Amino acid sequence: MARLVLFFFGPPGSGKGTQSANLSQQLGLPAISTGNLLRQHYQSIGEHNAAMNEGQLVSDDLINKLLVERLNQPDAQSGFILDGYPRNKTQFDYFYNNIINPDDKICAIEISVSDQEVQHRIAGRRFCPKCGAGYHLTYKPSLQADRCDDCQTRLEQRPDDSPETIQERLALYRRTMGPLVVSWWQLGELIIINGEKNIDSVYHDILSVLQERGLVPPKSEIV
C-alpha cells in the first residue's frame, strides 16, 4: 500500500510537535515523535539518559529499534508523520534503505525559525510529566497556573530546555541537519515553511503546500 510519509523538522521550539499533531488529527495519521518514544522508553525502564538531558543525540541503534517497533503498529500502516527523525545522515540512510517503499509518497517539511526566536520560545515551554501535554507560559498557558488542564499534575520544564542546553541543541541541529536538507532538496521532497508566523498561519501554509503537491486532498474533502 502507498503510504504518506511526512517528516517534520526544525530547531527545538520551532513548533513541529504542534504542527504535526494538528496534521495528524486532520489526516488521521499518527504523529510519531522520537523524543517522546525515548522519554517513554526511559520512563518505562526507570532510567535517565545523560546524553538526552544534555541535548546530545541518543544512539542510532536504539532510536531505529524504537521507531521500527512503533511503525509496525496497525495505525501506521497507511502512513505516518515523523517529528524529530531522522536527525543525522546515518538515520536518514537507514530509513530510506529499510523503511521507505518505492511507492510511498514523501515530503520533508522544515519549519524555519531563527535562533533568537527559538531561545525566547523555549524559555516559556512547560510539559505535564504524567500525560505529556505541552504548554507555553505566553502562547499556550494552562488554565490553572502551573497545573495540567487534563490531569492537574504540576507542570515541569524539560531538563534539556535549560538555556545552556538549548545553545548546544541549536548548534547540533544546525550542524547535523544541513546534509539532510541537501539530500531532501536533491530528491525534490523538501518544503520550507516560515515558522515565525502564528500557529494557525503556519498550519495553513503547510496544508496549502501539501495540497498543491497533491499529497493531501483539497481542504473541502478532508474530514
Ligand code: AMP
Ligand atoms: P525532541 O523532543 O525531538 O526535541 O528530542 C529530545 C531529545 O531526544 C534530543 O535532544 C535527543 O537527545 C533525543 N532524540 C530525539 N530524537 C532523536 C533521534 N532521531 N536520534 C537521536 N536522538 C534523538
